[in-house]
Amino acid sequence: MKRIYLFCFRHSKIITVLSLVLFILSFYLSLNIKVNYDLYSLLPKDLPSVNALNELRSTFKLGEEAYILLPFKDPYEVDSLKKKVSQINGVSKVSWISDFQDIFLPDYFWDQNIKDKFIKDGYTFLKVEFIESSQSPLTKSAIKEINLILTKGSYFTGNAVIGQDLSELTQRETIRYLLIGSILVIIFLFFLLPSMYVPLLIYYTIFLSILVNTAISTLLGQEISFISRMIVGILQLGVTMDYAIFLYHRYEEESKTKSKEEAGWEAVRTTAVSIIASSATTVAGFLAMTYMRFGLGKDLGFILARGVLVSFISSLTILPVLLYEFHHKWANSKRWVLRIPGERLFNFVIRWRPVIFIIFLIGAFSLFVIPKFPMDYKLLRGLPENIPSMIGQKKLEDIFEKKSTIFAIGKESPDNWQEIIKVLKKDPYITGVMGYYEMVDPLLPDYMVPESVKETFFKDGVSYLTLDANFSYASQESYDFIKRMRDKIEKRYNVTFTGIPVLNYDLKNVTTDDLNKVNIISIIAIFMVVALSFLSLPIPILLVLVIEMAVTINLLIDYLTYGFIFFSSNLFIGAIQLGATIDYAVLLTSR
Template sequence: MEVFFRRMLNHKKLIVFIFLVFSILCIFFSRQVKVNYNINDYLPEDSPSTQAINVMEDEFEGGIPNARVMISNVTVAEALDYKEKLLDINGVSNVIWLNDSVNIRKPLIIQDSEIIESYYKDNNALYTVTIDEKNRVESVNSIRDLIGRDNAMTGSAVNDAVATEATVNEISRIVKIAIPLLFLILIITTTSWFEPVILLTTIGVAILLNSGSNLMFGTVSFITNGAGNILQLAISLDYSVFLLHRFEEFRKQGLSAEEAMLQALYKSIGSILSSGITTIIGFAALILMRFKIGPDLGLSLAKGIGFSILTVFTLLPVLVLLTYKVFEKTRHRPLLPEFNKFGILVRKIMIPMVIIFCIVVVPAYLAQTHNSFYYGSEHIFDKSTQLGKDTEKINDIFGKANTMVLMVPRGDTANEKNLSDDLKDITEVNNIISYVDNVGAEVPYEYLDENTLENFVSKKYSRMVLKVETQYEGEKAFKVVKEIRKTAEDYYPNEWYLAGESVSTYDLKDTITDDNIRVNLIAIIAIFLVLLLTFRSLAIPIILVLGIETAIWINLSISYFSNSILFYLAYLIVGSIQLGSTVDYAILMTNRYLEFRSGLVKQEAIQQTISSVTVSILTSGTALVIVGYLLAYITSHGVLQELGLLIGRGTLMSMAIVFFVLPGLLYLLDTFIERTTIGVKFFRKE
């Protein structure tokens, strides 16, 4: 490797030119990447709800109703006029209102009051609207322009449209705040005013390469778009910091700049590569999720860390050597202490901390397995947002409701009528729009014009639109989904399809719950094997994985003890992110401990290790904490908020374990480590 690094440093300008060209290309490519904000689009192709949606798209013009629009202070005539205006909006494929269920030419007072009040109540008109996926942002904005801020709209299409616009602006704000804060951290933790510029430039190039190369996927999820770049920045910062700190150590020994860089590259490649590979594996484990947001985020982040490692070993050394005179001229005295006293403190308290660690491991693990979760998109925006207020306003007047679409083989209208009657016996089903309900089972298809018929019947299927009084998710909603599926199965075994927000969320719950154990177990095993090969030790992988996994359990158990309801998607992803990103700190500390232990007794080795790695770990850890909490408190998207909070809090937990518990474990298991590690011989006093 030393020969390779020497040859590389002989072509500094060429390397800078290559990265510059690819960075410019990737700026253009990144703007072509599309973003998907619909969680349900990432369900496996073989899930029942996905199959139902595919069948409906093939058979019928209109999709699943995905929005509720309420207009207040209108007469029936005015409400009908608004319905036509809604239908005229580009991207709105269908609008269902009172006149689709009852004959409004007859006096409403003599008709079914329950049906009427589900559409028109106290001069408020409630429309069930279907908005095409390709035009959601434009269509939702047009609906808002039509109805104004005083009226209300809600639903999954509105969620996606609001998320699309809000997240882009919020991520831009996060970057604008994060970059100056990270710059400040780097100024404090380095010894040159110019060093942060080089560090952030190197990572910025890696982020550009990753963002541009996402074009190979065509579309990325909102999580990848919203959190991917900023997480890459925070997670990969430590690789650059580790290398530069090693470079400074060799410079202090009197080596020339180029020789010091060569030695730094040679000496740090093992720890940086092992850290990088474990991080990549942590993210790559997400690829094995059946829920396709996992592969989407996992591939992008794993690729991003790969680019970060590439730039750290190629671009960063070149930039440092090309600008080293500027480094020298902008030197400042260290703004942080040597941390010798911190090393002494850790040595004094590490055994009590290990005892506390042993006490909390089991309760933390058990608590995090009993968290409560949101699975879908219903709770993404809270009541403080316009969407949250609109949802509450509609629910207060018309109650909670959602729409499901059931498709059964066409032709047997008598069977359809019996099915409809049984579905109405389900307490939460308060209205059904179908051929047999709105036209009549006894009326032949030939009696209807083509435009009217196609709303109910396709070439193969009859469609029933069920209005259900439940939220989109929760125990009650999922119970209704199971009851409807069972009823349909009784009449049309293996021939029916059920679609809708609640149905997709129910399948989503099953899919990502199954993913959890498999993904985490694979990540743990893979990282364990990498550590086993890297350290050639049996004890060290056990210690490091147990330490970081316990930090993850403590992080997630806090939500349980505080009675917080988590988004399962954030819960599922954060384990891989926290494990992959913070195990680096444990690897760094263990590597330095092994180095110091070869020439020092274990008490002194612990103290020297803490003193030497604290700045590096604080730099990277603080960056990740800042990014996590910025994501949590600036974005209005519930899943990204939750993910940011868990990442920020989890990083603090991991840093606490690494600083205060890991030294005690290394100290207590010193002999076990020596005996189970190939090629290690610890110093012993004569």
């Protein structure tokens, strides 16, 4: 191994050029990574609501809908727009009042019940359904085309459209977060390291590792969630920067008494031993997340764990070669650095150790008795309200009370479907029911019903209902409604509910179970790593308790600041913070 490193040092210029080539290739591949903006697609595939949504999509091409809200003046103009939109590639169907009512009749002859569903307060809406999921290029292209043909004063909204706005927003925000994080890290390193060149070399090494980690996902054809895309880079930068700093300090120390080649090898040899335990605890925390049923845990956990491994390898291979190649630059440009004296803090801790110990005991005890922080599951929270799709969504909710859309799908007899509709219409939260047995008079002979209407609601004996509800998804009202309907309908009839509110309810249940599981697994895994490192039982108990207290304080600050904790923060912060910061406790204890 030593010979390999000495060979690399002798050919440091070639290695440096190769690292630049790798940087450019990885950067290009990173731009082409597949990103998933639909968190509900990461739910377990065996959930009834997920299976029902898949059946709705495959059988009726439904489940990915959007709404065009526009001022109502001339029914023929609206019908003309409907025909234009329906001809766009990627659009499965466009629904409007003309599907259920002859618009050539004077409007005072129109069925008032149907009219109220589509026209209200001077506005009307078209319901647009797409052939493929909101993530497919075909749907994204269709959304862009629809936006181009809409007139001024119209709004285009719905989950598929909001998802596209979310895509554009997160792409901008990811770059912004990484840029801000990079600037702060470089400034911090400039203050703490004696040469202006070393922070740049360290940053280059870790940023290259981030690009390589992302490029690997592209090469493997992996689709990562937008949350992973946003936070993996900045987390990898912060969590693994220590490895490079450790190696630099060791290289600087060894170069005072040894040749550059020997100093480089000795730095690699000794640093590798010291950071293996550090990286092992971090990887253990990240891999604990992969045991979640919710797919985001596997997605984020594997990418972060791989990122730690890539940064570990880069810090022990590319960085020493760069330090060797630019040795004359950084070694001869020493300057003042910020020194942070620890004597005052140490004296304070020693003087007040009985009080600090009592606070620790209270904090450790509180971990087992304080209630869990409430989690917020509103996935669109934080999305700017001034973007067109969100403005349209708010207007649609206010005018037509379309705060949420729920689907009921299954194989049932006509009598049972009518019973189901009666139960649903009695519920105070349901503002509208659309289905075959609601739109068509049950006394009407079957041969008088147009085939197009039958095909809209029936296929191979399967039918569905579309429900409009006046509660927001992720609200207590929506959770209570879903529990009630599952007891009253799903248990009695061959019908399953699905849609965003139902999937969100299942997301809540799945992630609540995952949170407990991941916390236990991460604590056990890190406990074992620390116990094997120190060959002691009390030390890992104390260290894990200290970090768990820090995690709780971190979440408490978030809760007191915002009044809620976003579910993904609560879900991952325990494993990430425990795995990433246990190193400091280990380092202090070992010294």
